[in-house]
Amino acid sequence: MDDLEDLFREHADRIHAYARRHVGPDSADDVVSETFLVAWRRREVLPDRVLPWLIVTARHIIANQRRSGRRADQLWLSAVRDLWQAPQAMSPDEAMVERERHLEALATCTRPEREALLLVAWDGLTLAEAAAVAGCSVRAFTVRLSRARGRMRAAIGEDDSTQPAPLLAIVQELS
Structure with a gap:
C-alpha cells in the first residue's frame, strides 16, 4: 500500500x-x-x-x-534510597527502618501518584507548580496526591491517631 x-x-x-x-x-x-x-x-x-x-x-x-x-522504577527506587534524609532525632538504625518502610509504601503507589508525592515532599513544589510539571490540572494533581497519601498511610499502617511518617507529614502540611 x-x-x-x-x-x-x-x-x-x-x-x-x-x-x-x-x-x-x-x-x-x-x-x-x-x-x-x-x-x-x-x-x-x-x-x-x-x-x-x-x-x-x-x-x-x-x-x-x-x-x-x-528502568524508571529502578531509578526512583535508587534515588530515594540514596537521597533519603531521616529526621535528625532518629538513630541510624531507626532511619534505615523508616527509609525501607517508605520505599515499600511508595512502591504501592502508581507512577503518577509516586511522582506527585515526590514533587511536593522532596522537590518542594506547590500544588500548582507540581501540577504543571506533571502536565495535569491542579485538581487532577490534588486527586493523585490524595490517593498516594492514602496508599502510603495504608501501607505504613497509619491512621488519623498516629504521628505521620516524615514523607507524609510534609504532604499533609499542603492539604
Missing part, C-alpha cells in the same frame, strides 16, 4: 485491539501512533501482508515501553 492513510484506516482498529490487550486503554493510542509512525518511516519496505508486520512492530514498541517503565 502506498497511501499511509489507507493503511491506517484498514489496520488501526486491529492494532489498537492488540495494544489494548497488552497495555490497556490508557496507552493503546500511543502504541498505535508509534506503530504507524514506524510504518510511515519504513513505507518503502513494507511487506505485502502488512498486518503481521504492524503487530510485530506494536509488540516491539510495547516491549520498549515496559523496559523503560522498569
Whole structure:
C-alpha cells in the first residue's frame, strides 16, 4: 500500500485491539501512533501482508515501553534510597527502618501518584507548580496526591491517631 492513510484506516482498529490487550486503554493510542509512525518511516519496505508486520512492530514498541517503565522504577527506587534524609532525632538504625518502610509504601503507589508525592515532599513544589510539571490540572494533581497519601498511610499502617511518617507529614502540611 502506498497511501499511509489507507493503511491506517484498514489496520488501526486491529492494532489498537492488540495494544489494548497488552497495555490497556490508557496507552493503546500511543502504541498505535508509534506503530504507524514506524510504518510511515519504513513505507518503502513494507511487506505485502502488512498486518503481521504492524503487530510485530506494536509488540516491539510495547516491549520498549515496559523496559523503560522498569528502568524508571529502578531509578526512583535508587534515588530515594540514596537521597533519603531521616529526621535528625532518629538513630541510624531507626532511619534505615523508616527509609525501607517508605520505599515499600511508595512502591504501592502508581507512577503518577509516586511522582506527585515526590514533587511536593522532596522537590518542594506547590500544588500548582507540581501540577504543571506533571502536565495535569491542579485538581487532577490534588486527586493523585490524595490517593498516594492514602496508599502510603495504608501501607505504613497509619491512621488519623498516629504521628505521620516524615514523607507524609510534609504532604499533609499542603492539604
